[in-house]
Amino acid sequence: MSANDKxxxxxxxxxxxxxxxxxxxxxxxxxxxxxxxxRSAQAVGQALRCNPYAPEVPxxxxxARDGKxxxxxxxxxxxxxxxxxxxxxxxxxxxxSGNIDMTLFRHTW
DNA sequence: GTTGTGACGGGTC
DNA sequence: CGACCCGCCACAA
Numbered sequence: 444m445s446a447n448d449k450x451x452x453x454x455x456x457x458x459x460x461x462x463x464x465x466x467x468x469x470x471x472x473x474x475x476x477x478x479x480x481x482r483s484a485q486a487v488g489q490a491l492r493c494n495p496y497a498p499e500v501p502x503x504x505x506x507a508r509d510g511k512x513x514x515x516x517x518x519x520x521x522x523x524x525x526x527x528x529x530x531x532x533x534x535x536x537x538x539x540s541g542n543i544d545m546t547l548f549r550h551t552w
Numbered sequence: 553g554t555t556g557t558g559a560c561g562g563g564t565c
Numbered sequence: 566c567g568a569c570c571c572g573c574c575a576c577a578a
Contacts, residue, residue, distance in 0.1 A: 453575060472560050483574030484560035492559055507560065514559035
């Protein structure tokens with residue numbers, strides 16, 4: 444864990460891609476991993492977990508493949524998730540019971 | 553070099 | 566639907 448690690452090369456690539464997600468859209472960990480040439484969505488999640496860049500890297504626009512919100516600030520389930528949802532809604536993303544309609548908001552490169 | 557882990561994903565039961 | 570398992574890859578110990 445450790446939330447004060449230095450960004451590894453891979454992590455920086457993740458930040459780069461995530462920051463390219465247009466407003467009002469979302470992407471998945473798996474797709475981001477693919478965009479980087481890997482298959483590990485977990486590796487992407489690890490990079491975002493210690494996300495030292497707040498606005499540049501809108502981690503709230505990154506969700507699980509099934510449309511469910513992954514985590515936020517290292518919390519898998521908690522009140523912080525609600526904040527993430529509120530942010531997405533503010534961008535125009537519709538969320539139902541913590542689930543996003545991927546067929547409409549999933550962004551791909 | 554080896555082991556365990558994880559903000560995941562897909563398949564099976 | 567949920568529970569379970571396996572594969573995946575980067576990273577820390």
